[in-house]
Structures are given as C-alpha cells and as structure tokens.
Amino acid sequence: MRLLVVEDDKDLARQLRGALGDAGYAVDLAHDGEEGHFLGDTEPYDAVILDLGLPELDGITVLQRWREAGRVMPVLILTARDRWSDKVSGIDAGADDYLAKPFHMEEMLARIRALLRRAAGHASNEIQCGPLRLDIAAAKVSLDGQAVSLTALEFRLLSYLMHHQGKVISRTELVEHLYEQDFDKDSNTIEVFVGRLRRKTRAELIETVRGLGYRLAVPDAG
Amino acid sequence: MPAKGGSLRLRLIAMAALWCAVALIAAWAVLSALFADQVRRGFDGNLAAQLEGVIAASEWRDEGGPSLRRPLPDPRFQQPLSGWYWQISGPDGPVLRSRSLWDGTLPATESSPAGGGISYDDVAGPNGAGLRLAARSLTLTGVEGAFLFQLAGDSAAVAADIARFDRLLAVALAILGLGLIAAMVLQVQIGLRPLARIGRALGDIRAGRADRLQGAFPSEIQPLADEIDTLLGHQAAVISRARAHAGDLAHALKTPLAVLTNEADQNKGALARHVRHQVVEMRRQVDRHLSRARTAAAAGVLGARCDITPVLEGLVRVLNRLHQERGVTINLDVADHLAFAGEEEDLQEMLGNLLENACQWAKSSIMVTATAQENGVLFAIDDDGPGLPPAQREEVLNRGARLDESKPGSGLGLAIVADMAALYQGELSLRDAAMGGLSARLTLPLAP
Numbered sequence: 329m330r331l332l333v334v335e336d337d338k339d340l341a342r343q344l345r346g347a348l349g350d351a352g353y354a355v356d357l358a359h360d361g362e363e364g365h366f367l368g369d370t371e372p373y374d375a376v377i378l379d380l381g382l383p384e385l386d387g388i389t390v391l392q393r394w395r396e397a398g399r400v401m402p403v404l405i406l407t408a409r410d411r412w413s414d415k416v417s418g419i420d421a422g423a424d425d426y427l428a429k430p431f432h433m434e435e436m437l438a439r440i441r442a443l444l445r446r447a448a449g450h451a452s453n454e455i456q457c458g459p460l461r462l463d464i465a466a467a468k469v470s471l472d473g474q475a476v477s478l479t480a481l482e483f484r485l486l487s488y489l490m491h492h493q494g495k496v497i498s499r500t501e502l503v504e505h506l507y508e509q510d511f512d513k514d515s516n517t518i519e520v521f522v523g524r525l526r527r528k529t530r531a532e533l534i535e536t537v538r539g540l541g542y543r544l545a546v547p548d549a550g
Numbered sequence: 551m552p553a554k555g556g557s558l559r560l561r562l563i564a565m566a567a568l569w570c571a572v573a574l575i576a577a578w579a580v581l582s583a584l585f586a587d588q589v590r591r592g593f594d595g596n597l598a599a600q601l602e603g604v605i606a607a608s609e610w611r612d613e614g615g616p617s618l619r620r621p622l623p624d625p626r627f628q629q630p631l632s633g634w635y636w637q638i639s640g641p642d643g644p645v646l647r648s649r650s651l652w653d654g655t656l657p658a659t660e661s662s663p664a665g666g667g668i669s670y671d672d673v674a675g676p677n678g679a680g681l682r683l684a685a686r687s688l689t690l691t692g693v694e695g696a697f698l699f700q701l702a703g704d705s706a707a708v709a710a711d712i713a714r715f716d717r718l719l720a721v722a723l724a725i726l727g728l729g730l731i732a733a734m735v736l737q738v739q740i741g742l743r744p745l746a747r748i749g750r751a752l753g754d755i756r757a758g759r760a761d762r763l764q765g766a767f768p769s770e771i772q773p774l775a776d777e778i779d780t781l782l783g784h785q786a787a788v789i790s791r792a793r794a795h796a797g798d799l800a801h802a803l804k805t806p807l808a809v810l811t812n813e814a815d816q817n818k819g820a821l822a823r824h825v826r827h828q829v830v831e832m833r834r835q836v837d838r839h840l841s842r843a844r845t846a847a848a849a850g851v852l853g854a855r856c857d858i859t860p861v862l863e864g865l866v867r868v869l870n871r872l873h874q875e876r877g878v879t880i881n882l883d884v885a886d887h888l889a890f891a892g893e894e895e896d897l898q899e900m901l902g903n904l905l906e907n908a909c910q911w912a913k914s915s916i917m918v919t920a921t922a923q924e925n926g927v928l929f930a931i932d933d934d935g936p937g938l939p940p941a942q943r944e945e946v947l948n949r950g951a952r953l954d955e956s957k958p959g960s961g962l963g964l965a966i967v968a969d970m971a972a973l974y975q976g977e978l979s980l981r982d983a984a985m986g987g988l989s990a991r992l993t994l995p996l997a998p
Contacts, residue, residue: 337805337806337808337809339809340805340808340809340812343809343812343813347812381801407801408800408801408802408803408804408805408808409797409800409801410800410804410837411797411895411898411899412865412868412895412898412899412901412902412903413894413895413898413899415868415872415902416864416865416867416868416898419867419868419871419872420864420867423871424871425871425872426868426871426872428804429804429805429807429808430804430807430808430810430811430829430833431808431811432811432812432815433812433815434815442875
C-alpha cells in the first residue's frame with residue numbers, strides 16, 4: 329500500500345512518514361500543493377493525506393483538480409482548519425475523511441486503514457483469504473491461526489494482494505503500490521518477494537498468471 | 551411614523567402653506583382696494599356727469615328763481631326717496647330740489663370756492679341711507695352770490711358691488727391657495743421619494759436581502775448613498791480580515807500542537823504525559839477563544855443572513871461521509887424559506903457541533919427540525935442515544951466538560967455552541983428527546 333502525504337510542516341510530515349512507515353505503508357512526501365498535485369496526478373496512490381493550508385496551491389484546489397481529472401483514490405484531509413465551513417467545502421471537493429489538527433497518530437492510522445479497506449470493498453478490519461487472515465489494525469498476518477513473520481515489504485505485498493484478492497495484479501502495479509517514489513524500482517525484486525511469501529505461507533495461494541501478473545485466491549474456490 | 555425630529559414633509563408643506571396664505575391675503579387686500587377704488591371712481595364719474603346735466607339743464611328766471619329747462623332723463627330723480635337726488639342751493643338755502651327728495655333736503659356740504667371743480671362727500675340721506683354726494687359751486691351771470699349744485703346717489707350699491715367682488719375674490723384666491731398647497735404636497739411627495747427609497751434599501755440591507763444600496767439616487771443624496779455603501783464595504787472587509795486573522799492564528803498554532811502531540815505520544819515518561827495534557831488544554835482554549843473571537847466579530851453585523859436548508863444539507867453530507875460506518879440516519883425537517891440572521895459560517899459551526907455530538911451518541915438515528923417561533927428560529931437536534939442526566943447538562947454547557955475521554959474532539963463542542971448562541975442573543979438548552987436520547991434546542995434570530 330502506497331500513500332502520499334502532502335504536508336508543508338516538515339516536522340509533522342516526518343512524524344507522519346515515520347508512523348505510516350511503521351504501520352507498513354510506502355510513503356511519499358510532498359511539501360507544497362504543486363508538488364502534491366503532480367504526484368497525486370501521476371502516481372497510483374492507494375490513499376492520500378492532504379493538508380489544506382499549503383504553499384503554491386491550496387489543498388482544496390489540489391483535491392478538486394484530482395477529482396476533475398478522474399483520480400478516485402481515497403483522500404483524508406488533515407488540517408488545522410477545523411471550521412465546519414472548511415469541512416463542508418473539503419467533503420464537497422471530494423474528500424473521503426476529515427481529521428483536524430492536533431490529532432493522535434492512532435486516530436489518523438485508524439482513519440487511513442478504514443479508507444483503504446472501504447476503497448477495496450471490505451467491511452471489516454480483518455480480511456480473510458482461505459487460511460490467511462490479515463488484521464489491518466494490528467498489521468499482522470496469520471496462517472491457520474499462526475502468526476506469520478514478515479518483513480515490511482513482504483507485508484506490503486501480501487497486504488496489497490489480500491486487499492485485492494481474486495484480481496490479477498500486474499508486476500508494474502505491484503511495484504507502483506509497494507515502493508516509494510525515489511526507490512530504485514526493479515520489477516524483478518517482486519518475483520523474489522512473491523517467492524518468499526509462497527514459502528512463508530502456502531505456494532498455491534499466490535498464483536502466477538502468465539504474462540499478466542499474480543493473483544491471490546483460495547485454490548479450487550469455485 | 552411619528553418621529554421626534556418631526557416630519558420633513560410636514561415642515562415643507564407647512565412652510566409652503568404659510569407662505570401661500572400670506573401671499574394670497576396680501577393679493578386679496580391689494581386687489582380688493584384697487585377694485586373698490588375703481589368702482590368708486592366710476593360712481594363718482596357718473597355722479598359728476600349727472601351733476602353736469604343738472605347744471606346744463608338749469609336756467610335762471612328772474613321772477614321764479616332757478617328752474618330746469620327740461621327734466622333729467624333718469625326717472626330715479628322723480629321717484630320719492632329713490633336714493634338719487636339733486637338740489638340747487640342759493641346763499642339762503644335750497645332753492646330747487648329733485649322730486650325724489652320729497653320734503654327732505656341734502657345736507658349742506660363744504661364746497662370748493664365758486665368756479666372750482668367738483669367735490670365729493672359721503673353723507674346720510676333723507677331716509678338715513680348712505681349717499682355719495684357731488685357738489686359744485688357756481689356763480690351765475692346776472693345773479694348775486696354763488697349757487698351750490700349738489701347731486702347724490704345711493705352708495706349702498708357701490709358697497710354691495712365691492713363686497714360681492716371681495717367675496718368672489720376671496721373664494722377664487724382660496725381655491726387657488728388650496729390648489730397651490732395640493733401641488734406643493736405632490737411636489738414634496740415626489741421630491742422626497744428618493745429618501746423613502748433609500749430608507750427601503752437600508753431596510754433591505756438590514757434584513758439581509760441586499761448587501762449594498764446600489765441604484766442611482768438624485769445628486770443631492772447620491773453622496774450619502776455612496777458613503778453608506780463605502781461604510782458597508784469597510785465593515786465587511788474588517789470582518790473578513792478579523793476572520794482571516796483568527797483562521798491564520800488557528801492554523802499557525804494547531805500544526806505545532808499536532809507535532810507536540812505526536813512527539814509526546816511516542817514517549818512514555820512523565821514529561822510526555824505532562825505535555826500531552828497541556829496540549830489538550832491549549833487546544834481547548836484555542837478552540838473556544840477563536841470561535842468566540844470569530845463570532846464576536848460577526849454577531850450583530852448589519853444585514854447578515856443565510857438560508858438554513860443548504861447549511862443543514864451540507865453538514866449532513868459531511869457527517870454521512872465522516873460517520874458512514876456508524877450507520878446513523880440523519881433526518882431533516884426544516885420549514886420552508888427559513889433564514890438565520892447571522893453569518894453562514896457561524897450557523898454551520900453551531901449546527902455542525904450539535905450534529906457531530908448527536909452522531910457520536912446516537913444509536914441509529916437523529917432527527918433535526920427547524921421551525922419559526924415567535925422569538926426566532928428553533929432548531930431541535932434529537933438523538934436516540936443514551937441521553938445525558940440533567941445534573942451534567944449545566945456542566946456541559948458552561949465549562950465544556952469532557953464526559954467521555956474515548957470520543958474524539960475537545961469536548962468543548964456544546965460549550966462553544968452555547969457561547970456563540972449567546973453572542974447572537976440566542977440560547978442553547980438540553981432536555982430529554984422523545985426518541986430516547988438527548989435533545990439539543992438551539993434558538994437563534996430569524997432573518998425577515
């Protein structure tokens with residue numbers, strides 16, 4: 329899962345990146361509206377955390393431009409402007425959630441989890457796929473009730489596949505959603521991680537669809 | 551509309567009426583005097599002509615004294631006491647008289663010396679009627695002494711003519727005067743109409759139907775209208791600046807507070823705990839005072855007005871989005887065309903806080919009603935949650951006690967609403983809702 333944080337306060341941006349990274353997300357930072365808009369417009373993020381009072385381009389305008397351009401990723405507005413008039417204009421501009429500063433990280437993480445979960449069409453904080461169970465809140469994966477120990481990138485990969493289980497996900501898409509912007513993207517590493525995940529869980533859970541990508545599914549489900 | 555300063559219209563009309571009356575009375579006096587003079591001159595001329603006729607017709611016979619060669623053509627001199635008389639007097643008294651004098655005489659009058667012109671006099675006639683008398687003194691050839699020729703006519707007719715003319719003139723001038731005053735009233739009415747228009751325009755501004763006077767006014771009051779518009783613009787600018795400053799302050803304070811909160815959250819020590827508590831307190835203070843400052847800048851502003859339905863609909867959109875997982879239904883029942891006499895932002899703030907509170911506590915549904923009451927618009931926000939014991943209600947409204955630390959927010963929501971409502975001369979009260987939970991009743995001024 330890859331997130332974009334648009335926040336002009338460097339300290340707060342650093343804290344957000346730390347907390348989100350610890351929770352297993354790939355995080356890109358933008359410090360002004362122009363940069364934020366460009367990244368959100370060109371990179372496939374799973375969710376965006378957007379400040380409203382931004383230099384260069386106001387957050388509401390950034391959001392409106394994304395929505396006009398058909399970008400539908402969930403957006404959490406994180407702002408010091410907590411008047412209801414701001415909330416109304418934020419939601420009407422296309423935001424999915426609104427969190428006022430100051431805030432607690434847990435609250436923000438819970439909101440992001442809920443946004444990602446809803447965007448993938450899941451109703452609860454636990455996603456199940458056969459013997460695999462993903463606890464979104466705790467960022468833990470278990471197999472037949474036994475906790476599975478995963479590295480950050482392995483968790484991201486498995487979490488993304490579980491959020492989109494049953495669908496074929498291309499390597500490019502995986503790369504785009506797992507790595508941060510300035511990471512040296514090499515789709516070959518995906519194969520390595522998929523191999524490790526197959527070893528740590530069960531090989532038959534992650535199916536290779538030749539020429540297209542990977543699919544996480546319970547074998548013989550249908 | 552009686553005003554202490556009196557009515558401009560009344561003042562103008564009274565002045566005009568007074569001036570009209572003085573002018574017309576003077577005109578009446580002058581015209582009446584001219585006419586009376588004219589009539590008297592005409593009458594005197596007539597008398598003089600008749601007198602000349604008497605003089606021309608008279609002859610002197612040695613044995614019988616004066617006599618008329620021929621009778622005068624006017625029959626009134628033959629009718630007894632007709633009011634028209636003549637008389638010729640010698641040095642020893644009247645010698646010849648008109649028949650109309652019967653056995654009376656015309657009084658002897660002072661006359662100019664013999665050979666002089668005609669003199670006139672007002673005298674009493676034989677039957678007491680007022681007479682106008684013309685007299686001329688002549689010496690006749692071959693006769694000793696001067697003879698006084700007198701001719702008198704009834705002056706009552708003259709007086710009657712003058713009186714009749716005076717009456718007619720008075721009536722005509724009175725009608726003219728009334729016409730003038732009517733024209734003046736009309737003129738004042740039309741002349742002052744722009745003032746009434748400016749009054750209505752100001753009323754519209756006060757009621758929030760317009761934000762500027764606009765329109766063209768006559769050059770005399772256009773500067774006034776321009777000044778008022780400038781003042782309104784200035785006022786609006788001051789308010790929006792105050793709001794912007796308050797917003798900037800909020801933004802400037804809250805991001806550092808967020809950083810502090812997060813740093814403190816990551817540490818376990820006593821200092822971190824202390825910082826956490828202080829940050830919460832700072833946020834509460836910032837929220838409360840900012841909302842007060844922003845509302846104080848706007849409350850009572852001339853002509854603020856906003857429609858209630860769109861505000862509630864916007865808030866419901868937000869709350870449905872933010873609380874979509876709680877599955878709370880918000881039902882709106884707002885009377886048509888209700889408008890709040892205040893700033894939209896403030897209404898959003900008050901209703902937003904009340905709705906947010908209701909959303910946090912409701913089990914499944916919230917009912918919002920807005921109705922026009924005698925003392926303003928009444929909002930009732932009812933939920934089906936656990937409600938609030940009466941003992942705690944006062945505390946929540948006054949100090950913003952945070953009753954449940956597990957719920958997000960500063961816990962000041964209801965206290966802020968109560969503060970803001972008070973600034974608008976409104977009121978927030980809490981009671982039991984019919985549907986089981988808490989009912990928040992907010993009364994606010996209604997825009998006309």
